[in-house]
Amino acid sequence: MFTSLFQHIEKFIILEPSEIDILKSCLGLSTIKKKTLVLQEGQVCNTMYFIIKGCMRQYIINSKGSEQTLQFGIENWWITDYLSYHNHTPSHFYIQAIENCEVIAIEKPILESLLIQIPKLERYFRIVSQKSFGAAQMRIKFLFTMSAEERYHHFNDMNPEFVQRVPQYMLASYLDFSAEFMSKIRAGKI
Amino acid sequence: MFTSLFQHIEKFIILEPSEIDILKSCLGLSTIKKKTLVLQEGQVCNTMYFIIKGCMRQYIINSKGSEQTLQFGIENWWITDYLSYHNHTPSHFYIQAIENCEVIAIEKPILESLLIQIPKLERYFRIVSQKSFGAAQMRIKFLFTMSAEERYHHFNDMNPEFVQRVPQYMLASYLDFSAEFMSKIRAGKI
DNA sequence: TAAAAAACTTGAAGTACTTCAAGAAATACG
DNA sequence: CGTATTTCTTGAAGTACTTCAAGTTTTTTA
Numbered sequence: 001m002f003t004s005l006f007q008h009i010e011k012f013i014i015l016e017p018s019e020i021d022i023l024k025s026c027l028g029l030s031t032i033k034k035k036t037l038v039l040q041e042g043q044v045c046n047t048m049y050f051i052i053k054g055c056m057r058q059y060i061i062n063s064k065g066s067e068q069t070l071q072f073g074i075e076n077w078w079i080t081d082y083l084s085y086h087n088h089t090p091s092h093f094y095i096q097a098i099e100n101c102e103v104i105a106i107e108k109p110i111l112e113s114l115l116i117q118i119p120k121l122e123r124y125f126r127i128v129s130q131k132s133f134g135a136a137q138m139r140i141k142f143l144f145t146m147s148a149e150e151r152y153h154h155f156n157d158m159n160p161e162f163v164q165r166v167p168q169y170m171l172a173s174y175l176d177f178s179a180e181f182m183s184k185i186r187a188g189k190i
Numbered sequence: 191m192f193t194s195l196f197q198h199i200e201k202f203i204i205l206e207p208s209e210i211d212i213l214k215s216c217l218g219l220s221t222i223k224k225k226t227l228v229l230q231e232g233q234v235c236n237t238m239y240f241i242i243k244g245c246m247r248q249y250i251i252n253s254k255g256s257e258q259t260l261q262f263g264i265e266n267w268w269i270t271d272y273l274s275y276h277n278h279t280p281s282h283f284y285i286q287a288i289e290n291c292e293v294i295a296i297e298k299p300i301l302e303s304l305l306i307q308i309p310k311l312e313r314y315f316r317i318v319s320q321k322s323f324g325a326a327q328m329r330i331k332f333l334f335t336m337s338a339e340e341r342y343h344h345f346n347d348m349n350p351e352f353v354q355r356v357p358q359y360m361l362a363s364y365l366d367f368s369a370e371f372m373s374k375i376r377a378g379k380i
Numbered sequence: 381t382a383a384a385a386a387a388c389t390t391g392a393a394g395t396a397c398t399t400c401a402a403g404a405a406a407t408a409c410g
Numbered sequence: 411c412g413t414a415t416t417t418c419t420t421g422a423a424g425t426a427c428t429t430c431a432a433g434t435t436t437t438t439t440a
């Protein structure tokens with residue numbers, strides 16, 4: 001049931017059986033239907049989501065009223081708005097399921113009490129978030145140094161299976177170009 | 191001597207006197223001269239730098255041979271390449287002092303032993319890196335939604351004092367436009 | 381299984397930037 | 411203090427994209 005989370009945790013730390021029991025007793029499984037918003041702009045984000053199955057995204061609505069995807073999350077990823085979560089400030093983002101999902105949704109008070117009961121989990125979340133920050137830095141590097149076409153091919157090469165899972169227009173906005181331009185790249189008309 | 195680091199840590203956790211002693215005994219102060227590179231592309235990054243005084247930056251050299259700044263760090267910031275640090279892989283980045291700096295440079299083995307002796311520090315680094323990741327998400331949002339001119343004015347409004355500290359061409363590349371274009375924005379010629 | 385909704389494609393016209401080149405101004409340094 | 415180095419400015423020409431509008435294809439849902 002929660003095996004994928006335990007497997008993920010045990011990549012970084014080793015849990016005692018008693019700690020596993022505590023953790024299990026605090027976790028719950030949720031199902032989220034495709035297109036459901038679990039966070040909207042303006043709300044304070046009080047939940048972290050660990051994706052067991054499915055795909056989610058974090059996006060914004062820009063000044064022209066169109067959506068731009070900032071982040072995708074798939075199996076074994078945590079997704080949340082860390083700034084809103086930590087500062088108790090209204091979020092700038094939407095978080096949405098783009099497939100039917102199974103997730104572990106942990107509310108802040110529960111997570112805080114877990115971190116007190118199982119201090120080792122601090123280490124787990126530290127390593128995960130440091131790696132995420134490193135990945136964000138690489139993402140900015142790619143955005144800065146590659147042309148639209150290069151970003152598309154690079155992403156395709158690195159994540160061939162993932163490209164099939166999401167609508168092209170979401171991927172286009174994630175790579176920071178228009179859906180129309182993506183269509184032309186794919187057709188080889190550039 | 192290390193007061194700024196202790197003050198920063200104590201924003202997030204409370205240290206026992208004994209823990210403060212342990213920490214002090216493991217830390218050292220370094221002076222870095224302006225323009226010194228503490229990390230070069232291709233090297234494995236084994237050090238985290240806490241900036242006590244001065245300003246540093248993380249940058250890349252793009253395919254045309256010019257520098258693009260990805261990140262600045264000033265007083266009370268940690269700077270490192272987390273991906274290279276965690277995965278022991280060659281870095282994609284340069285890290286350089288752009289003012290004469292005083293830093294606390296912690297080597298990975300020392301930090302690892304500190305984290306074992308003072309597990310509370312895991313919490314400190316978790317919170318710091320989650321907030322950094324949140325800030326990186328906001329940065330991507332700004333890059334996606336604002337024009338060059340908007341990014342310049344927004345940054346200026348948010349960090350008026352900082353803009354004076356770094357050469358314009360470094361700030362231009364951080365905001366992802368050319369130094370020439372920045373010059374024209376500033377002159378009001380756009 | 382039909383109808384509606386969502387996603388993708390195409391071409392034409394426009395624009396927000398970049399690049400280049402050269403000179404001027406500011407800053408650092410022996 | 412004067413010279414070298416670094417940083418900033420300006421205009422002209424070019425380009426990598428965007429926007430718009432309309433049609434086509436694919437997927438979802440009743």
